[in-house]
Amino acid sequence: MSNAEPEALHPFREVPPRTFDTARLHLRASGLSDLELVFKLYTNDPIATKYMSWPRSTTVEDGRVFLEIVEDSFAGISNGALEFVWLIQVKQTGEFIGSCGIGTQQGSTVGGGYILSPPFWHRGYAAEAWAPVVEWAKTQPDIHRIEAVHHPDNPASGAVMRKVGLTFDRIDHKRNGYPNLGEGSVDELVYAWVRT
Numbered sequence: 001m002s003n004a005e006p007e008a009l010h011p012f013r014e015v016p017p018r019t020f021d022t023a024r025l026h027l028r029a030s031g032l033s034d035l036e037l038v039f040k041l042y043t044n045d046p047i048a049t050k051y052m053s054w055p056r057s058t059t060v061e062d063g064r065v066f067l068e069i070v071e072d073s074f075a076g077i078s079n080g081a082l083e084f085v086w087l088i089q090v091k092q093t094g095e096f097i098g099s100c101g102i103g104t105q106q107g108s109t110v111g112g113g114y115i116l117s118p119p120f121w122h123r124g125y126a127a128e129a130w131a132p133v134v135e136w137a138k139t140q141p142d143i144h145r146i147e148a149v150h151h152p153d154n155p156a157s158g159a160v161m162r163k164v165g166l167t168f169d170r171i172d173h174k175r176n177g178y179p180n181l182g183e184g185s186v187d188e189l190v191y192a193w194v195r196t
């Protein structure tokens, strides 16, 4: 009989806070009740989703499975993958502008990302929103690496990664990783924070 500890399911020892606040933004955990909101805000938007790794939603229901995973994750339920996603709201106006998140990837590596509705680009919101999420992830001792990737034609996303403290790691030759651009290979840029 082995004395080995059972393998941890994931590197998140704790469920993250349901809310974060920054100077200009309020983040709150998303869930199934946000299905219609995220559809209108960005999942159905061809510009916002152009460089995302998931296909643009064409119906509100397309987002259901993912938001179920998100809701379960915040409830501490893992069926393999964990996805923590927060909706981003501008404090001053109350407007919802997009979301950011972090989730399991492989072993002690977690992956994250962000998406804003186009009218809210170019104001520094993505980095401001994602920074506290990344900082929280660093407090989880079993997380050894935080990764994010972007398409070479989406350099603003790389700027966001650098702003929150990730550094360029490598280029991955990715096949069919960008469903909204069609099939094909692309040299994807990988950024990372690594625990030393």
Ligand SMILES: CC(C)(COP(=O)(O)OP(=O)(O)OC[C@H]1O[C@@H](n2cnc3c(N)ncnc32)[C@H](O)[C@@H]1OP(=O)(O)O)[C@@H](O)C(=O)NCCC(=O)NCCS
Pocket (backbone or CB within 6 Å): 047, 048, 049, 051, 052, 098, 113, 114, 115, 116, 117, 120, 121, 122, 123, 124, 125, 126, 127, 149, 150, 151, 154, 155, 156, 157, 159, 160
């Ligand atoms: C990518 C995205 C999150 C950026 O968010 P944002 O809040 O508009 O980003 P910022 O305002 O902080 O701008 C990011 C930086 O990129 C720079 N930038 C913008 N376009 C650029 C370009 N074409 N080349 C180089 N840098 C660029 C900006 O100057 C800014 O840097 P600065 O603050 O030092 O001036 C936003 O455009 C978005 O939601 N896009 C759609 C979804 C998406 O692509 N998500 C990422 C998938 S990997």
